[in-house]
Amino acid sequence: MFRKFFGLLVCVLAFSSFIFVSAGDVEAETSVEKIHFLIPGGAGGGWDTTARTVGKVLQDTGLIEEASFENRSGGGGGVAINYLITTARRQKDTLMVNSTPIVVRSLTGVFPQSFRDLTPVASVIADYAALVVPVNSKFNSFKDIAESFKENPNSIKVAGGSVKGGMDHLVAAMAINAAGGDPLKLQYVPYDAGGKAMAGLLSGDTQMLSTGFGEAVNLAKQGEVKILAVTAPERLPEAPEVPTLKELGYNMEFANWRGFFGPPNLSQDKVDAYVSVFKKMYKTDMWDKMRKKYGWQNLFHPDKEFVAFLEKQEKEVGDMMRRLGFLQ
Known part of the structure; x- marks a missing residue:
C-alpha cells in the first residue's frame, strides 16, 4: 500500500513540476x-x-x-x-x-x-486632420466651404503639404465628397511641406488648408488661423470649440x-x-x-x-x- 501511495505521490509531484516549469518557460518566452x-x-x-x-x-x-x-x-x-x-x-x-x-x-x-x-x-x-482657413477668412464653418464649392468649385483652392494623391489631398477630397461635392473638381495645390502650405494659405494663394491637427492648433491659438473642422470621431480637448465633420452632418473620419x-x-x-x-x-x-x-x-x-x-x-x-x- 505504502509503495503504491509513494509511487503515486512521485508521479503527481513530477507532473506538477512539469506544469510549473512549462508555465515558467511560457512566461519567460512571452514577457x-x-x-x-x-x-x-x-x-x-x-x-x-x-x-x-x-x-x-x-x-x-x-x-x-x-x-x-x-x-x-x-x-x-x-x-x-x-x-x-x-x-x-x-x-x-x-x-x-x-x-x-x-x-x-x-x-x-x-x-x-x-x-x-x-x-x-x-x-x-x-494626428487627426484639420481643415483650416486664415483668421480673417469669410468662411466661418466648413458648411460655408461646402456650399461655396458646390456653387462654384473654382472658388475653393485647397493647400496641402503632400503630393496630389497624398494624405492632405485625400482628406480634403473625402471631406468634399462627404458634403455632397464632386472631389474630381477639387483644386488641390501641393506644397513641398506643411509649413509652405500654411504660408500659401496665409498669403491668400489658397482658401483652405488640409493639414494635421497638431500643426494647426498652435497657429490657431496664436490667432493666425481658424480651424473649421477636424476629422476626429469627437471634439479634441486641445480645441474643444472646433466641431468634427461628423457633428456637422458629414459622415467622414480620418x-x-x-x-x-x-x-x-x-x-x-x-x-x-x-x-x-x-x-x-x-x-x-x-x-x-x-x-x-x-x-x-x-x-x-x-x-x-x-x-x-x-x-x-x-x-x-x-x-x-x-x-x-x-x-x-
Missing part, C-alpha cells in the same frame, strides 16, 4: 524585457519621434528593461519593411513603427508588401495613426505581451506629458482591432484614390 524599435525613416521625423518617445517612456517607467533604436530609411518605408520580413527569425524582440503611409504606399505600389505581410500589434497615437508591427508569424502570446505593455504605458503620467508635448491623441487598437481598422482605412482610401484616378 517583454526589451524592445528593439525599427524606424523606416531618418532621425527627427514623425516615425523616429514616435518610436523614441514610446521607447523612452517604457524604459523610464520600468515597463521594459531596455529600448534600442535602428533607423533604416529608404523606399518610402519599404526598405525597413523588407528587412523585417527577410530577417524575421532574428527579430523576435523587434517592433517596427509605421503609420498611414503603409496603407497608401502599398495601394500605389511604392513597395510590394502591405500590413498583411507583417504582424500588426497595436496602433498607439493619432486618422493619421502611428503604431507598431512585429515580424511575420509573431506568436499570439508575444503580441498579447506587447499589447499589455502598451496598455500600461497609457496609465503613466510620463506618457500623458509626452503625448501632450507633441499634440498626439491616444488611439489604441490592439492586434485584431488594429487589423480591422487597417482594412477599413485601406478600403476608404482606396475607393477615393480610384475615384480621383490614382488607382485603376
Whole structure:
C-alpha cells in the first residue's frame, strides 16, 4: 500500500513540476524585457519621434528593461519593411513603427508588401486632420466651404503639404465628397511641406488648408488661423470649440495613426505581451506629458482591432484614390 501511495505521490509531484516549469518557460518566452524599435525613416521625423518617445517612456517607467533604436530609411518605408520580413527569425524582440503611409504606399505600389505581410500589434497615437482657413477668412464653418464649392468649385483652392494623391489631398477630397461635392473638381495645390502650405494659405494663394491637427492648433491659438473642422470621431480637448465633420452632418473620419508591427508569424502570446505593455504605458503620467508635448491623441487598437481598422482605412482610401484616378 505504502509503495503504491509513494509511487503515486512521485508521479503527481513530477507532473506538477512539469506544469510549473512549462508555465515558467511560457512566461519567460512571452514577457517583454526589451524592445528593439525599427524606424523606416531618418532621425527627427514623425516615425523616429514616435518610436523614441514610446521607447523612452517604457524604459523610464520600468515597463521594459531596455529600448534600442535602428533607423533604416529608404523606399518610402519599404526598405525597413523588407528587412523585417527577410530577417524575421532574428527579430523576435523587434517592433517596427509605421503609420498611414503603409496603407497608401502599398495601394500605389511604392513597395510590394502591405500590413498583411507583417504582424500588426497595436496602433498607439493619432494626428487627426484639420481643415483650416486664415483668421480673417469669410468662411466661418466648413458648411460655408461646402456650399461655396458646390456653387462654384473654382472658388475653393485647397493647400496641402503632400503630393496630389497624398494624405492632405485625400482628406480634403473625402471631406468634399462627404458634403455632397464632386472631389474630381477639387483644386488641390501641393506644397513641398506643411509649413509652405500654411504660408500659401496665409498669403491668400489658397482658401483652405488640409493639414494635421497638431500643426494647426498652435497657429490657431496664436490667432493666425481658424480651424473649421477636424476629422476626429469627437471634439479634441486641445480645441474643444472646433466641431468634427461628423457633428456637422458629414459622415467622414480620418486618422493619421502611428503604431507598431512585429515580424511575420509573431506568436499570439508575444503580441498579447506587447499589447499589455502598451496598455500600461497609457496609465503613466510620463506618457500623458509626452503625448501632450507633441499634440498626439491616444488611439489604441490592439492586434485584431488594429487589423480591422487597417482594412477599413485601406478600403476608404482606396475607393477615393480610384475615384480621383490614382488607382485603376
